[in-house]
Amino acid sequence: MRIPIAAGNWKMNKTVAEASAYAEALLQELDTPGVEVIICPPFTSLYALSRKFAGSSVKLGAQNMHWELKGAFTGEISGSMLLELGCEYVILGHSERRHIFRETAEEVGKKVETALKLGLRPILCVGETLEERERGETEAILAYQLEKGIEGITTFSNVESIVIAYEPVWAIGTGKAATPQDAQEAIAFVRGKLSEQFGSEKAQQIRILYGGSVSPENVGQFVNQEDIDGTLVGGASLDAGKFLDIIKETARISGGI
Numbered sequence: 440m441r442i443p444i445a446a447g448n449w450k451m452n453k454t455v456a457e458a459s460a461y462a463e464a465l466l467q468e469l470d471t472p473g474v475e476v477i478i479c480p481p482f483t484s485l486y487a488l489s490r491k492f493a494g495s496s497v498k499l500g501a502q503n504m505h506w507e508l509k510g511a512f513t514g515e516i517s518g519s520m521l522l523e524l525g526c527e528y529v530i531l532g533h534s535e536r537r538h539i540f541r542e543t544a545e546e547v548g549k550k551v552e553t554a555l556k557l558g559l560r561p562i563l564c565v566g567e568t569l570e571e572r573e574r575g576e577t578e579a580i581l582a583y584q585l586e587k588g589i590e591g592i593t594t595f596s597n598v599e600s601i602v603i604a605y606e607p608v609w610a611i612g613t614g615k616a617a618t619p620q621d622a623q624e625a626i627a628f629v630r631g632k633l634s635e636q637f638g639s640e641k642a643q644q645i646r647i648l649y650g651g652s653v654s655p656e657n658v659g660q661f662v663n664q665e666d667i668d669g670t671l672v673g674g675a676s677l678d679a680g681k682f683l684d685i686i687k688e689t690a691r692i693s694g695g696i
């Protein structure tokens with residue numbers, strides 16, 4: 440049984456004061472034991488939120504990290520620094536990192552490898568652009584990003600701790616979500632690739648999320664799909680009330696595991 444996830448990626452939003460107020464509002468209302476809730480704030484709010492969420496079921500994630508543990512990498516943050524701040528998860532290879540900051544698939548793979556070695560759980564994002572989809576290249580892109588993302592981890596036994604997020608680039612922040620059928624198809628393809636790499640038993644344990652214009656209104660349709668184990672939410676996670684609705688709907692559709 441794969442426990443569903445509702446993960447909020449705040450991107451570059453919220454000051455420490457705003458993040459703390461959000462955490463208080465979330466904790467006051469949160470009562471959904473069947474869903475794993477993850478908040479990924481900017482680095483600057485991680486320490487404050489780790490204190491707020493201590494003793495609660497809410498998990499903390501970062502939005503990026505470097506593949507090296509320390510050194511002359513101005514402006515970067517290491518996985519061990521994230522662990523010290525109480526992070527359990529780290530988003531890697533988000534499309535904004537790949538497209539705006541030109542992160543390569545190989546670099547993402549190095550980060551995934553380091554995260555798993557440290558015991559940090561990667562949320563590895565994969566997804567095609569609109570042009571790639573229109574050219575019929577969706578599966579080729581997913582296969583490539585996945586292959587490079589996981590190629591360093593075949594020797595590790597904790598591969599099931601990885602989470603994959605399928606985020607079609609054209610659906611991110613546009614209000615135009617993928618159809619649940621298209622998302623299911625892409626995610627089933629990803630699970631098939633994981634199965635080829637790690638065997639079907641491991642692949643069945645790995646959670647795969649959908650991300651891209653998820654809202655309280657459409658989340659149920661995604662979580663209802665056979666291979667979709669939750670959502671990675673951007674814009675709608677910035678409002679504690681909306682994110683709570685997404686968590687509740689995820690719990691309701693998943694049958695309150």
Ligand SMILES: O=C[C@H](O)COP(=O)(O)O
Nearest residue numbers: 448611612651652673674
């Ligand atoms: O990581 C989250 C995604 O980029 C989705 O963002 P969005 O929900 O604002 O479309």
